Amino acid sequence: MTKPKEKKITGPTSSLLWGIILLFILAACTSSGSEPAPTGANDSITAGEVQEQEEARPTTQPEPAQTNSNEETAETETEISPETAETSGGEPIVTEDGLVIFTVDDRGERLRSLTRTWNTNWNLHTIDYSEILSGGPPRDGIPSIDDPKFITPEEAATWLADNEPVIAFEWNGDARAYPLQILTWHEIVNDIVGDLPVLITFCPLCNSAIVFDRTINGETFEFGTSGLLRNSDLVMYDRTTESLWQQLTGDAIVGDMVGTRLKFLPSSLISFADFREAHPNGKVLSRDTGYNRRYGENPYVGYDQIGQNPFLFTGPIDGRLPAMERVVTVSLNDTDVAYPLSVLSELGVINDTINDTAVVVFHKPGTASALGAQIIAQAEDVGATGVFERTVDDQTLTFRRDGDNFVDEETGTTWNILGQAITGPLAGTQLTPVVHGDHFWFSWAAFKPDTIIYTP
Incomplete structure (x- = not known):
């Protein structure tokens, strides 16, 4: 397996720095019901702090403001109580699965100030607190949609262009589309689809659209945005225990729920036209969210250009691919594989086998990037992807x-x-x-450094 190469990334321009900060402040100030900042804490990062925390910055011009046999199973690896943490003397706990849980609250001054009103159990964490950065807005400053409303595809067509990207998810015959023109401004939707409580998520900085089952040990959890990032990826929190969760991995990384992983559910990032053709009676998330946002516009203009650097990412870049290369990712049987979009779009189809599982990866043109042009419908065509098992009735196709x-x-x-x-x-x-993702390479590689990159 090829060992990742490290590459340093260069710093941003000051005008872009304040443009992104202004965007985050706008999201924080205009959201209803968002949590106020702790006294003495500045919820948006300062120029000095960004320069200290990261060396990378995209050259963008932000505008103001079904069933699946391969899905990962929800699993509680261990249960650690606050009392256990308090009596452990700060010594790490190692679970039977080899997970190391730190049992001391060693937050830095900045993180402690930002989170001092939270009821999170900071004595339990699986990551180093220095890896967590402030994204700008406070907790819930980017508001989740907790009471989603839906309309018909015909109604949505009055404001949603055929080529606009949507997260398509179906469960028990209930097919729904979540437009990225809405998710870019909210990042989380707590929904119930086909009687299943689900968590619809999108991290614009990593281009990560992921759907989870939000039932854990028989209890339904509701999630929100924490205002924090790790490896540039969305850090969520649950409103029951206030534990922190990593969006890209589904893992609880801080709090009483550490050792728990959310169940991934299969979804697709496709065009609205493809969703409407496949599901004419499906449902589309409405713009009636209760918030005033510039839906249809992209606040991260130009961020996805292949030569750009990721925002708020301090780690090494795996130099096997450009940081902002889009990759279709699959994790099967303890093996992680990335299919570069530059390769997949040329081939159209990749027939592959991952640890004895025969899979096919599709690519179809006609879906715009949500992170390119100011108007999403006018953005570059990056296409849509799908990953499936290619064995039907014992016949491999x-x-x-x-x-x-x-x-x-x-x-x-x-x-x-x-x-x-x-x-x-x-x-x-x-x-x-097959559960898969459409991510920027830098973010996936940061969490999955042993990923195998597909080559024809």
Whole structure:
């Protein structure tokens, strides 16, 4: 396995620095019900603090303001009580699975000031507190959507362009689309789909759109934004225990829930047109969120350019790929694989096998980036992806792209980007979806340094 190469990243311009800070302050000031800043704490990072915390900054011009056999299972690796932490003498706890849990509150002055009104159990954590940075707004300054409203695709078409990206998720026949033009401003939706409590998340800085089951040990949790980042990735918190959770991994990293991982659920980042065609009776998240935001506009203009540097990322860059290269990621049977979008978009289809599991990775043009142009519908076409098991009724299929769809060579059946057989001998069949992500390389590699990069 190739060892990641480290590469230093260069610093930002001062005008961009204050532009991003202004964006975050706007989000904090205009959100309803957001938590006030602790006395004496500045919720937005200062120029000096950013220069100390990071050496990277994107050159952007921000505007003001189904079932799945491969899904990861929710699992509680260990249960540690506050009393255990208090009586451990500060010695780390090592679980049977090898997880190291630190049992001392050694927050730095800055983090302690920002979080001093929180009821989080800071005595329990699996990460070094120096890895956590302030993203700007306070906790809930970027407000989650907790009472989502939905409209029909026909109604959404009056303001949502065909090429705009949506997170598509279906459970028990209930298909829903969550437009990134809304998620970019809220990052979290607490929803119930097909009677399943789910957590819809999007981290713009990492381009990470992930869906989780938010039921843990029989209890439904509600999540919000903490205002904190780690490896530039969204750090969430639950409103029951106020533990902190890493969005990209689903792990509880601070608080009473450490040792717990949220269950990943299969979803797809596709165009609104593709969702509407596949699910004409589906539901689309409404702009009626209770907040006044410039939906349809991108507050991170130009952030996704391949030559840019990530925002608020202090770690080494894995030099095997450009930091902002988009990758389709799959974790199967303890193996992590990344498929560079630059390769996938040229091939259209990748037939692969990961630890004896035959998978196929689809790419279809027609989906705009949410992080490029000021108006999302006018952004660069980065396409949509899908990952599925390619074995149907004990037969392993081999796929090729055929126009906007995909055809298997064994039966001649035509399939769409969501793995649905639309014509041919297998019409009506659904390929088993594989949990996957569409991330920027730097963020995925920071959490998964042993990732294998696919090469043709």
